[in-house]
Every structure is written in structure tokens, then in C-alpha cells.
Amino acid sequence: MARTRGINARRRRRLNVFRTVVLVLLGVFFLTPLFAMFEFTTRGDTPSSPRSLAAWGEIASAPNLISSIVTSLGLAVITSVAMIVLLVPTMIWVRLRLPRLFRVIEFLCLLPLTIPAIVLVVGLAPVYLWVTYFFGDSALTLSFAYVILVLPYTFRALDAGMSAIDVRTMSEAARSLGAGWTTVMFRIIPPNMRAALLNASLLSVALVLGEFTLANLLNFLNLQVEINQLGQANAPVSIAVALGSLLFAFALLVSLSFVDRPRGSSAPPDEGLIAPLAPVENATWGQQA
Amino acid sequence: MTEAVGVATLGTGRAGVQVRLEDLRRRYAGVSALDGFSLTLEPGELIALLGPSGCGKTTALRLVAGLEDADGGQVVVDGKDVTGLPANKRDMGMVFQAYSLFPHMTARQNVAFGLRLRGVKSSERKQRAGDMLDLVGLSAQADRYAHQMSGGQQQRVALARALAIRPKVLLLDEPLSALDAKVRAQLRDEIRRVQLEVGTTTLFVTHDQEEALAIADRVGVMRAGHLEQLDAPGTVYSRPQTPFVAEFVGLSNRIPAMVSGKTAEVLGVHLPLVDETTSDGPAIAIVRPEAFTLAGTIGDTSLDAPLAGTVIATAFLGAVSRITVDLGGGLTVMAQLPTSEASAYPAGTAALLHLRTDAVLVTREAAVVPAPGPAAAAVENVGRAG
Numbered sequence: 001m002a003r004t005r006g007i008n009a010r011r012r013r014r015l016n017v018f019r020t021v022v023l024v025l026l027g028v029f030f031l032t033p034l035f036a037m038f039e040f041t042t043r044g045d046t047p048s049s050p051r052s053l054a055a056w057g058e059i060a061s062a063p064n065l066i067s068s069i070v071t072s073l074g075l076a077v078i079t080s081v082a083m084i085v086l087l088v089p090t091m092i093w094v095r096l097r098l099p100r101l102f103r104v105i106e107f108l109c110l111l112p113l114t115i116p117a118i119v120l121v122v123g124l125a126p127v128y129l130w131v132t133y134f135f136g137d138s139a140l141t142l143s144f145a146y147v148i149l150v151l152p153y154t155f156r157a158l159d160a161g162m163s164a165i166d167v168r169t170m171s172e173a174a175r176s177l178g179a180g181w182t183t184v185m186f187r188i189i190p191p192n193m194r195a196a197l198l199n200a201s202l203l204s205v206a207l208v209l210g211e212f213t214l215a216n217l218l219n220f221l222n223l224q225v226e227i228n229q230l231g232q233a234n235a236p237v238s239i240a241v242a243l244g245s246l247l248f249a250f251a252l253l254v255s256l257s258f259v260d261r262p263r264g265s266s267a268p269p270d271e272g273l274i275a276p277l278a279p280v281e282n283a284t285w286g287q288q289a
Numbered sequence: 290m291t292e293a294v295g296v297a298t299l300g301t302g303r304a305g306v307q308v309r310l311e312d313l314r315r316r317y318a319g320v321s322a323l324d325g326f327s328l329t330l331e332p333g334e335l336i337a338l339l340g341p342s343g344c345g346k347t348t349a350l351r352l353v354a355g356l357e358d359a360d361g362g363q364v365v366v367d368g369k370d371v372t373g374l375p376a377n378k379r380d381m382g383m384v385f386q387a388y389s390l391f392p393h394m395t396a397r398q399n400v401a402f403g404l405r406l407r408g409v410k411s412s413e414r415k416q417r418a419g420d421m422l423d424l425v426g427l428s429a430q431a432d433r434y435a436h437q438m439s440g441g442q443q444q445r446v447a448l449a450r451a452l453a454i455r456p457k458v459l460l461l462d463e464p465l466s467a468l469d470a471k472v473r474a475q476l477r478d479e480i481r482r483v484q485l486e487v488g489t490t491t492l493f494v495t496h497d498q499e500e501a502l503a504i505a506d507r508v509g510v511m512r513a514g515h516l517e518q519l520d521a522p523g524t525v526y527s528r529p530q531t532p533f534v535a536e537f538v539g540l541s542n543r544i545p546a547m548v549s550g551k552t553a554e555v556l557g558v559h560l561p562l563v564d565e566t567t568s569d570g571p572a573i574a575i576v577r578p579e580a581f582t583l584a585g586t587i588g589d590t591s592l593d594a595p596l597a598g599t600v601i602a603t604a605f606l607g608a609v610s611r612i613t614v615d616l617g618g619g620l621t622v623m624a625q626l627p628t629s630e631a632s633a634y635p636a637g638t639a640a641l642l643h644l645r646t647d648a649v650l651v652t653r654e655a656a657v658v659p660a661p662g663p664a665a666a667a668v669e670n671v672g673r674a675g
Contacts (some may be wrong), residue, residue: 166387170391172356172376172389172400173385175356176354176376176379176381177403177450178377178378179404183406191391192393
């Protein structure tokens with residue numbers, strides 16, 4: 001017995017060392033480029049110049065930079081909201097009422113993944129002539145295209161979330177209690193797939209904040225287009241903004257891990273299930289509804 | 290077959306409503322799940338629908354609930370045809386086989402959910418949810434989420450939630466099947482107690498015959514989309530009207546018999562027939578194990594029993610034991626007797642048997658329920674537990 005414990009302890013120690021080594025290697029792999037970016041933003045104009053945070057200070061004064069950040073954040077919010085409003089009820093409805101259409105919806109949602117961005121732009125360019133005609137030339141109209149762009153990723157996240165809960169039983173229980181389809185689709189199912197909704201939203205935000213091709217080819221100014229233009233004129237500021245947007249995405253990911261943790265303790269066993277019951281006369285009953 | 294029964298209602302319970310299912314039909318991909326299914330639940334009555342998987346019992350319940358659309362027939366509740374109404378307009382409470390509590394709500398919020406949808410004021414909602422949780426003995430768990438409760442507790446909250454809206458009809462779709470045996474028995478009794486208390490007309494679907502016989506005012510045994518028999522539990526067990534019911538409910542021996550007039554000769558004993566119209570000739574008699582009694586051991590000259598055989602197996606079942614006796618000629622029968630008596634008949638004992646002269650059901654069909662194991666193969670001792 002003692003010998004087995006000793007072997008187990010040695011295995012645990014080895015496993016811990018292995019984990020630590022892997023963690024450190026991955027940390028170095030991912031953090032080195034970030035550190036290099038930061039190091040680059042702090043260099044002076046000449047090799048002998050002292051280090052400074054001037055590039056970071058210039059972010060606020062760079063022309064169009066703040067407005068492009070605001071545009072990208074606005075696009076991220078609009079795309080996330082539009083995606084959720086469009087996709088969640090559709091997926092719930094298909095799962096509950098039209099399961100035969102699931103494969104069709106899946107195919108449609110995954111299709112953008114197979115189409116290169118440049119081909120998308122060729123198709124979208126004439127469409128955007130009409131979009132501009134009806135909605136103006138605001139860069140926020142890019143959200144129409146971005147909703148299509150994020151579909152493959154968000155579909156998978158939402159589908160995994162829905163598969164993790166018993167959508168059918170929950171909706172039938174709600175219906176039997178008097179809930180209409182609207183209540184089921186907005187008050188019953190979505191609150192129970194918060195993690196999936198957050199995942200899908202985060203994917204949308206990350207994708208929109210990093211999107212360059214569509215915006216550039218359709219002649220809209222978003223954060224990545226601005227970083228690209230800025231990089232040609234002022235590289236340190238451009239890198240500072242890129243690093244900032246990366247850190248922002250990381251912060252979102254970390255915050256996600258703190259959301260949707262189970263509330264309270266876990267379930268007790270079924271032993272001792274039957275608690276003392278209320279005497280029959282203690283129960284109060286009114287007239288039948 | 291469908292006689293009305295007097296239903297006991299305890300305490301301050303309200304009178305339930307009558308529910309009539311008339312000629313319900315439902316097909317799935319060309320296969321008939323319900324074929325002209327009719328059933329009347331008297332006010333306050335609890336009827337259990339019992340049957341093997343795929344017999345249509347859950348389909349019938351879902352048609353009543355409005356969760357499925359009928360291909361034909363009517364569901365009439367309290368004199369009103371509700372066949373075309375959606376589930377959320379039918380005013381029925383339902384407890385599901387799968388745990389169905391809303392995970393993002395506490396037990397109290399779950400129970401109050403239906404009341405909220407009905408626009409009941411907050412104070413009354415809280416009061417009624419509290420009463421319901423009190424009724425199922427879960428007041429202390431009112432603020433717990435589903436994942437903080439055991440399976441049994443979740444099903445009790447689901448029962449409280451279904452009853453909180455004061456439904457016209459309570460529908461129970463195998464609510465105990467996910468629970469372990471001990472909790473299942475406790476909760477089964479509790480469901481019955483609560484149902485009698487509130488007096489709500491209840492349709493209970495189960496594949497567990499013990500559950501159905503223990504809880505229901507009447508038991509409906511279903512087969513292939515229609516009712517084989519609808520009667521009080523005691524009648525279904527002791528006077529099955531069809532071979533299927535006899536074989537599906539409880540255990541039975543299939544023994545060669547000879548029908549002549551209004552009796553059947555079974556193992557040399559003349560037994561009256563349940564169905565006196567049965568034509569003469571060879572048949573299979575369906576005999577309950579408890580119809581056999583072991584009268585003593587061979588060699589005891591003071592005994593006079595027509596049957597003799599050798600005990601080949603004894604199964605201890607708690608208060609009773611089941612003894613398998615080889616009568617020779619490839620014929621084995623099962624007898625059931627109190628465990629205190631069964632200890633006198635270990636395997637290998639040469640024993641004498643009596644066959645009680647109860648009315649017997651005979652059939653000329655092959656066994657309709659699969660035999661439980663090789664030990665029963667000789668004479669198709671057929672049974673089904675749970």
C-alpha cells in the first residue's frame with residue numbers, strides 16, 4: 001500500500017513538472033512577440049535615444065485613430081447583437097419545430113468559411129452599392145457583411161451550447177405551464193446557454209476587431225485599416241494600437257472564464273430524500289383557476 | 290371494461306374534471322402509434338397507462354397535453370373540445386421523465402413561473418409557491434437551483450410547479466423512471482398522497498407495473514396503440530381479460546390445457562374458464578405462480594396432492610420466494626409462497642403441489658411477452674418485472 005502511494009506521489013510530481021514546463025514554453029512562445037511589440041513601441045528615434053512611452057501617448061492624437069477604434073467597437077457590438085438576435089431564435093426554432101432543416105441551416109452557416117474573403121468582396125461590392133444607397137456610407141454598414149462572416153464560428157458555439165441542455169424538455173415544460181413560443185425563445189432557453197452566448201459574442205468581437213480585408217477592399221475605415229495606414233507613417237504608434245487591441249481581446253477571454261460559474265454548491269445524494277412533509281391540513285388551496 | 294369508479298378525495302381537495310379521449314389516432318412515418326384510442330378519466334381519478342415501449346402510452350399523454358397534434362379524434366376536458374388548442378392554452382400541469390426544472394431559476398422561482406405567466410400578484414405568487422413547496426416537503430430547499438438538488442428533489446419541485454397553476458389535469462410522464470428504486474417508491478406514494486389531496490384528475494404513464502398497480506384508481510394496459518384492458522389494479526392482476534394483459538402484468542406460467550365446455554383441464558385439475566365462450570380443444574392455460582401451493586414433501590403419506598415434482602430453483606424475493614418445480618416431461622412451473630414456508634423446499638426436494646381452482650384464462654397464441662430467461666424456457670413461464 002505504502003509502495004503504491006509512493007509510486008503515485010512520484011507520478012504526480014512528474015506530471016506537475018511536465019505541466020509547468022509546457023506552461024512556461026507556451027508562455028514564452030506567446031508572450032515573446034507581445035514583449036517584442038511592446039519593446040518596439042518604447043524605442044527612441046535613434047538607437048542611443050532613451051526608451052519612452054511616447055508612442056502610446058500619441059494614440060490619442062493620431063488622426064482618425066480614435067474614430068476607427070470607436071467604429072470597430074461599434075461594429076463589434078452591432079455584429080454580436082445582430083448575430084444573437086438572428087441566430088439564436090432561428091436555431092431554437094429549427095431544433096424544436098423543424099429538425100429536418102438543421103443540416104440546411106448548418107450548411108448555410110458554415111458556407112462563409114469556405115469562401116475566400118476576396119471572393120466575398122467581389123460578391124459584396126455591388127450589394128454595397130445598394131447598402132450605401134439605402135443606409136448611407138457609414139462604416140457601421142459593414143456589420144451586414146460581418147454578420148455573415150461570423151456565422152460559421154458562432155453557429156458552432158451556439159450549437160454546442162444548445163446540445164448541452166435539454167432544449168425540448170425545457171420548452172415543453174414551459175409550454176405546459178402556459179408559456180408562448182416568444183417566452184420559450186427569450187426567457188427560457190437563452191438564459192441557460194449563457195456560456196455559449198458569451199463564447200459566440202466573444203468570437204464575433206474578436207473577429208470584427210481583427211477584420212481587415214473586407215473593410216479595406218470596400219473602402220471603409222476600421223481599426224485594422226487604420227493600423228495598416230498608420231504603420232506606413234508611424235510604426236511605433238501602429239504597433240502600440242495593435243498590441244492594445246490584442247490585450248483587449250485577451251482581457252475579454254479572461255473575463256469569460258469568470259462568467260457562468262455554477263451558483264452555489266452541488267447536489268446532495270438522494271438518501272434522506274423525504275423530508276418531513278407538511279400535514280395535509282396545513283396546505284392551503286384556493287378555487288380552481 | 291370502462292366502468293366508472295368512486296374516487297376518494299382527501300382533505301380540502303377540489304373536484305377534478307372529466308377528461309375524455311375519443312378515438313385518438315396518431316401515425317409517425319406511416320407507423321400507427323395510436324389507433325382509435327379512447328379513454329374516459331372521471332373527475333379526480335388517477336389512471337395509469339401501462340404498457341411496453343412503443344405501445345403508444347406516451348403519445349396518448351402528449352396528445353392530451355397538446356405537445357403533439359392528433360391525426361384524428363378528440364380530447365375533451367370538462368366538456369370542452371381542446372383538441373385544437375396549443376399546449377400553453379390547455380391549463381394542464383405536466384411532470385416529465387427527464388429533469389425539467391429551469392436551471393437558471395431557484396426551486397421557488399420554478400414553482401412560481403406558471404403563476405407569473407398568469408399575472409398572479411407577487412405576494413400571492415410567493416405564498417402559493419411556498420405552499421406548494423411545503424406540500425412536497427421542500428420548503429427548506431426553496432432557494433436552491435436545480436443543480437443543487439438531488440433527482441428526487443427535482444421531481445418533487447417539478448410536481449409542485451405543475452400543481453401550482455391549479456391545472457385542470459395533471460399529466461405524469463414516467464416521472465420516477467430516472468430515480469433509484471428506494472426513492473422511486475417513496476416519491477410514488479407521495480405523488481398519490483398529493484394527488485388525493487388536491488383531487489386533480491391525473492393521467493400517469495409508466496412502464497413499471499408495480500408503480501401503476503400501487504398508485505392508480507384504474508390501470509389501462511396498452512398494446513400497439515390501443516387499450517387491452519382498463520380496470521381497477523386488483524382486477525387487472527387477478528382477472529386479466531386478454532393473454533397479453535395476463536402475461537404483461539405480473540408473472541405467469543403457460544401450461545398445456547384441454548378446454549371442454551366451461552372448464553379447462555390443467556395438470557389434471559378442472560378449472561373454470563374466464564372466457565366461457567372459448568372453443569373446445571387443446572390450449573395454453575395462463576396460471577399465476579401464487580395459484581400453486583407447495584403441500585409438502587413426497588414421502589409424507591398424510592398428504593394428498595395431485596401434482597408432484599422436483600424443486601430445481603428457489604428465488605428469494607424478500608417477503609416471498611419463487612420456487613421453480615420440474616413436473617417431469619419437460620414441464621416446469623413457478624410457484625410463489627411466503628419465504629418462511631419456502632425454506633422447507635431447497636433445490637432438489639421432491640415436493641407435492643396443489644393448484645387452486647381459480648378461473649383460468651386460456652390462449653391459443655404464442656407468448657406475447659418475451660420470456661425472462663433460460664430457466665423459464667421449458668413451459669414458457671413468462672414474466673416482466675418493472
